[in-house]
Every structure is written in C-alpha cells, then in structure tokens.
Amino acid sequence: MAQLLNAICYDGTWYHISLAEIEFNRDDRAITKCFIVRGAYSLLVSQVPQAVDYVLDLVWHKQVSLKVSVFAWRLLRDRLPTRLNLISRRVLSxxxxxxxxxxxxxxxxxxLFLSCDTFGSMWHLVRDWIGCYGVDTDNISDHFLQFTLLAGGGAARRSFMQLIWLLCVWVVWNERNNRLFNHVVTPIPCLLDKVKLMSLGWLKAKKATFVFDTQQWWSSPLVCLGIG
Ligand SMILES: [Zn+2]
Structure with missing residues (x-):
C-alpha cells in the first residue's frame, strides 16, 4: 500500500490519501501554495468514495466469521442499535x-468503542499485549485503518491487526449487551483475555501456521506467528 496521509475533508471527516498521488499532481503543474490547497481538495473529493470503500473492505477477513464481519460493517456505517441510534428512531426515550x-x-x-473510559481502555491493553504503540483517534473508520497499519511490516502483520480490531469491537459489543440485558459485568482486563483466547481460536481454526505453544501466545503474539 502506498504511504497514506490523513487529510480532512469539507464535512469534517478524516480521509486517507496517497502521498504518491499528491506528488503526481504537484509534478503535473507549477507548485504554488494555492495550487496545493486546491489540488489536495479536488483530490480528496475524488477520493472520498474509494477511501470509505477501502475501510469497509477491511471488515472482510478470511479468518473472521461472517457474522462478525457483518457486525463490523454495521458499526462502520453507524447502523448498530446503540442507545443514541434507538433514540433517534424513537425506539427509546x-x-x-x-x-x-x-x-x-x-x-x-x-x-462506546473509542472514547468511553471503560470500554475505550481496551485499546491500550490490546496494544500493550501486541507490543505496539499509538494513539486512538475519535473516528471509528480512521481507528480501524490506523490500527490495521499500527504494527507496520507486511501483509501478515496487517492481516493480524485487522483481525484483532474486528475481534475487539465484537468483544466490546457483546460485553455491552451482557451488561445491559443480563446484568453481568466482566472486568476489562478479562475482556483482553477473551481477545487473546478467541484470536487464538480463530487463527487455529483456519490453520494459520504457528511456531509456539499456547502459553507464549499470551505474551508474544507476533513472535508466535513468526512476524515479530
Ligand atoms: Zn461510557
């Protein structure tokens, strides 16, 4: 993937555009400050559908079940029955x-997934477990894309980070429902254990190549996958 640049568009949403494309445009004409601004704006407008499509494509992963992918797709489109969405549909007061x-x-x-002091703290724990560092954005699509790219490296690392993001939002949503409907509270560190256990199960189910025992997974997942 080409190096990506965050850029803000007219509706206040962050999108990602390729630096290579900007260089191409800059070479194409005389470089003036004004042109760069106008050129970047036009490029952004033309790139918006592709950028959104690209993030939506990330929900599909060969080691992730269809129900989780569909759930993530609904999340990215803000179609989950969160309380604010139910209020806007007049289902809740x-x-x-x-x-x-x-x-x-x-x-x-x-x-729920990013800025809540309780559920949002999952991301810090997960990054610690994997051994990579970053900050959380406040936009869900951006968060998904940045998290997927967080560990750097090749396709195998991106694929793993993509799977972990999908799993994390799935675990948070299920915990939210458990708290809401079953009045059962699982502490956030235990949710991290769920992420570790379930990711192991998902990867093993699809015959990923492992070079470790289960205990090692708890401390060094990238090393265990041979991509650390
Ligand atoms: Zn909250």
Missing amino acids: PDMSSCVAGCGHPESAQH
Missing part, C-alpha cells in the same frame, strides 16, 4: 441515552 458503563455519557458508537 431521550432520557435513556446513558452508556451502560455508568460513565454518564450518551451511548453512541463512537463513545
């Missing part, structure tokens, strides 16, 4: 917007 974690914030998808 406006006074029922609170996040199930008890943080006092309204439950949107962005809040």
Whole structure:
C-alpha cells in the first residue's frame, strides 16, 4: 500500500490519501501554495468514495466469521442499535441515552468503542499485549485503518491487526449487551483475555501456521506467528 496521509475533508471527516498521488499532481503543474490547497481538495473529493470503500473492505477477513464481519460493517456505517441510534428512531426515550458503563455519557458508537473510559481502555491493553504503540483517534473508520497499519511490516502483520480490531469491537459489543440485558459485568482486563483466547481460536481454526505453544501466545503474539 502506498504511504497514506490523513487529510480532512469539507464535512469534517478524516480521509486517507496517497502521498504518491499528491506528488503526481504537484509534478503535473507549477507548485504554488494555492495550487496545493486546491489540488489536495479536488483530490480528496475524488477520493472520498474509494477511501470509505477501502475501510469497509477491511471488515472482510478470511479468518473472521461472517457474522462478525457483518457486525463490523454495521458499526462502520453507524447502523448498530446503540442507545443514541434507538433514540433517534424513537425506539427509546431521550432520557435513556446513558452508556451502560455508568460513565454518564450518551451511548453512541463512537463513545462506546473509542472514547468511553471503560470500554475505550481496551485499546491500550490490546496494544500493550501486541507490543505496539499509538494513539486512538475519535473516528471509528480512521481507528480501524490506523490500527490495521499500527504494527507496520507486511501483509501478515496487517492481516493480524485487522483481525484483532474486528475481534475487539465484537468483544466490546457483546460485553455491552451482557451488561445491559443480563446484568453481568466482566472486568476489562478479562475482556483482553477473551481477545487473546478467541484470536487464538480463530487463527487455529483456519490453520494459520504457528511456531509456539499456547502459553507464549499470551505474551508474544507476533513472535508466535513468526512476524515479530
Ligand atoms: Zn461510557
């Protein structure tokens, strides 16, 4: 993949455009500050559908079940029945917007999966486990793309990070539902254990090549996959 650059578009959403494409445009005409701004803007507008499509394509992964991919697709399109979405459809009354974690914030998808002090802390734990570092953006599509690219390296690393992101949002959504409907609370560090266990199961089910025992998976997943 070409090196990606974050760029903000007219509707306030962040998109990713290729540096190579910008270089091409800059070579094509005289470089003036004004042109770069106009050129970048036009390029962005023309790239928006492809950028969105690219992130949506990431939901499909050969080692991830169809139900999880469909769930992630709904998440990226903001089609999950979060409390704010149910309020906007008049299914819930406006006074029922609170996040199930008890943080006092309204439950949107962005809040639940990224900015909630409880559920959002998952990402830090997961990055620690994998051994890579980064900051969380407040846009779900951006977060998915950046997380997928976080470990750098080749396709195998990107594929693993993509799988982990899909698994994390799946685990968070199930925990949210457990808290809401079954009144069962699982501490966040235990959710990380679920991520470790389930990722192992998903990878083994599809016969990924492993060079380790299960214990090692708990501390060094990239090394275990031979891509550390
Ligand atoms: Zn919350």
